[in-house]
Amino acid sequence: MEEFEPKIVGFLCNWCTYAGADLAGTSRIQYPPNIRVIRLMCSGSVDSIYIMKAILEGADAVLIGGCHPGDCHYLNGNYKARRKIVLVKNILETLGMEKERIWIRWISASEGQKFADTVREIVEETKKLGPNPVAQRWNI
């Protein structure tokens, strides 16, 4: 059987983490191609629905990437994201789902290496976790 390759959906803020991911590119820092990035203006605009939707559609992990605390381009969007993630994780836990699939990381525009390391880490950890059970369709 082929090795399990997790599908990761990333919601990255335009100013820090998306720029950090770009820097990983300009610096040619290699990481596994498991992530599909959706660019948003701010991590604070990540709706809980986006995360739930991604998990329910079968994403094996979701990354929310924002600016470091205190560095948000929109003053405090990253704090809003942080609070929201706690709630989403609670909901997932209540539903008996794995909250470990949700990742939130502060990666600045100068941290290309950190972005690459983060993706690598998520891939490794998610491999240990195995595929998202929600992704398995009924086989009738």
Place this chain on the structure above:
Amino acid sequence: MINISVDGKQIKAEKGELLLDVLQREGFRVPSLCHHKAVQPYASCRLCLVEVTNRDITSITTSCNYKIENEIEVITGSKEVKDAQRMTMELLLARCPDSVELKAYAEEMGVEKTRFKTRTSEETNCILCGLCVRVCQEVMNIGAIGFANRGTGSKISLPFEKYSEICHSCGACEFVCPTKCIEVEKICGFKPQRIESEFDAGLTSRGSIYIPFPQAVPNHPVIDKERCMYYLAGSCKACEKFCSADAILYDQKDEILTKNVGSIILSPGFDTYKAPEGDSYGYRIYPNVLTSIEFERMLSASGPTKGHIKRISDGRVPEKIAWLQCVGSRDESCDHTYCSSVCCMYAVKEAIITKEHQPGVETHIYFMDMRSFGKDFDKYYERGKNEYGVVYRRCRIPQITQNRETKDLLINYIDDDNKIKEEPYNMVVLSVGLQPCNALGDLGKILEVNLNQYGFIQTDPYFQTHTSKKGVYVSGSATEPKDIPESVTQASAAAADAVKFISDVRGTEITEKEYPAERDISNELPRIGVIICHCGINIAGVIDVEKVVEAAKTLPYVEYAADSLYTCSQDSLENIKSKIKEFGLNRIMVASCTPRTHETLFQETLREAGLNPHLFDMVNIRDQNSWVHRDYPERATKKAIDLVKMGVAKAAELKPVLHHKVSVNKSALVIGGGIAGMNSALSIADQGFKVHLIEKENELGGNIREIFLGIGEEDPQTLLKDTIKKVMHHPMIDVHTSTMLEDISGYVGNFKSSLKNSEKSETIQHGVVVVATGAEPYEPTEFEYGKSPDIIKQRELEKNLAECKKYISELKEVVMIQCVGSRNDEHPYCSRVCCSNAINNALKLKKINPGVSVYILYRDIRTYGFREDKLYREARKLGVLFIRYEKEREPEVTIENGEISVRVLERVLGEEILFHPDKLVLSTGIVPIDNTTLAQQLKVPLNAEKFYIEAHMKLRPVDFSVDGIFLCGLAHSPRFIEESILQAKAAGSRAATILSKKHLETRGNIAYVTSRNCAGCQLCVQVCPYEAIDFDDEKKIVVVNDILCQGCGACSAICPSGTSQQNSFTKKQVISMIDVCLT
């Protein structure tokens, strides 16, 4: 062009091209060690074997020296080919079994070990590829090295095995060697100096063609002419052969441009103090002594160690680090008698970040006075101690010694009990100061501006953007060492000054571009055009672009899909425009590089083609795909297809976004008629805009009316009189004294305020607001103040000194106590001016009455910048005595029979000293006025101490987060007159960025609310950081202020009904992306 087939794929090649070059360009992975674009093919490593069928003859051959002459069929991935390549690798491994590089390469090719007999006694890892010899001969035109002997005895050698006399020590051979087995040192006989990377402060080396730093603008490489072998010896030109865009121009020359300008701003910056090699700190001799700049690079996530702190000597992680402050500052021996102002804070920051990176590491800072005088700096300093465990030791270290074996460093210091102690460290950081930048001398001469005694640009004492030459202004550390917020503030101030003379020609050299009318697409179904970019080989080298195009063609609503070599090139953009017309496209999706740099360019193209610019979307298949997934071409192609699907799904949902325009009322309201408010008003008025200046008192001036002495000869009262005169006579300024702001409504560009004085209420309209409401002096209750006429405040003494009161010359002993009402639990901040004021008063006192003994009881002396030399050093020279006390043990003041007693613990003596001063002078701090009402009216925030909070401490130091409102003076934080003036002008400059616009335009990605779905819950009102959403009490729904909205999308994320949405990032758009990427 010749068509060739590679693994079943048809590709094009030029006649005579080398097969390996073509394969690599098209993204086929063929191993090779001896091939290099700059030299002739040699086929010595024989790894690049492929199967070629030419006119029915099939053979396995090396591709690096195979010239394409006619149509051929090539197979790179068959088992036979791979086996042949692996066999060759095994042979190479047999020759060089110990080469780390070779083993890694073998592993990549799937070769674990060689089956052949390996050589063991070999000294060299040379695979005899001859690349070094060829580079030296063909590229460098030198030929210092060559092959010697034959057969199994062959080797790379120097003539007669002697050091080469003709070697240029350029290092090309070392650079190209695939197994890292050749060293220039062994060829030329000495160790050539590496080119130190300026950006990494010498911690790494760089090439002679290089990109100065990762975020450089423009992000293009430059050639270091002093080091490039082409300019030095006429050889090399290797970079030219690698640049597929032919962008390297060796004959580019410096050009002299002539520009006519109305004013000039100098911002040449500073140099860091160069710690001399081999001084008592052993910099550059002891490997583990670093400067703070080097350490800063080490701490940086994008630095040479990727943020990991490592010892230079052995790469070990240090467990104990010391910072030595005042290296090249406050030091007569290096002529830097001034304080560099920034080192205390950066050392604390570095120590804290080190602790965050590496919990458990011990960080000690050795300092003389902790100069954390800026806004909220004291809190940071205290946090370093209390939360992070940074140890602060008050001692200047004369010398560092090194343990020869461990390379650890030893420091002797004097502890709190006056005992000499020795402490070892794994690493020592020298907190180097700031000095005038090298170019200043020349620049000063060219522009005829004077430099001061310290070598910085001389400025007017109160107007620190003014140089000695009219029309030439200055900002930043070129005038005095300063940190980022101060530099940014001064820069804005200089801009305001520079605009003053040329404001009447503002905008006259701008020609506005005209666009065709936007096509109405409201009745059209989506017709999407998709362009997949090759970006030369940057994308196509990894990703199968053709496959992506094919996939794009199958997606819903896609009417046109094609690839393009460079989508951003002018002809490609023209092509997009013509395709929009030809296919009636109404949305464009480009898969190429990052939207952060290229989105606006493509949006512009859409506008030129008569489409709304927001009918464009872009996905990033270069920076976030081909560049980072080099090793997974197939999965990268899959990823690119997914991203294109997502981009197309979003594009189908895109709607035109209209930018609407709002007119700007070109006048300003300045609240507060102190020195800051007046200067701000003057700055705005001088730039040609109307100003309403309101002051609650019945006359202008504020705090400066009580300030009588300047540091030098300057006179604050003259400044006050001049400023009032200018303000009162300025035709563009309306002064409203005894006036308060009663009410304010509206938003940036269009405010409406009612002003109220004792007689009437008046309504004015204005485009911006400047808050300059000031602060007030602290009224002391401690130290028996008020109980004796001889216990006075510093302000009272200053006034008496200015008036030359008779008692001054009769004083015998004066004691001053610092930090009264500052840096305590009630006021946990430094009032910044009190140290300098006290010392200045002490100096003036000594001048009038040389016989008086002055004792200053202090916690830290914070005479930053030139004040260190002009005040602190001067006072010590004149015999003013400074006695330090701790916050925990304040001086005790008692009054008995009218006699004042002051007891203080003298730490050096270890004894308590008793004074009976004639006057006890309290250096009282600055406290904010009650700003609560105004803050609520303007909807701007206050910090814990009730000073206003700016939008960003460093980058927007005089802006509020709410658009159109600015801040200056003591309402921001305690500061000197000249600093308030800089802030005032900066606020004026920032205000003019709005007032100078014909109209304000809304951003593209702002929020909008569909009113029929709004339940009026107002969650969005609460989360909006810009006060951009209001609740309409009548309709019970929320309304977005398009001008104030900055487009963060927080409201759309919190809205439970999906009513509040963000343009270009609607929920439908984002969810459609999630959907397609997972199915």
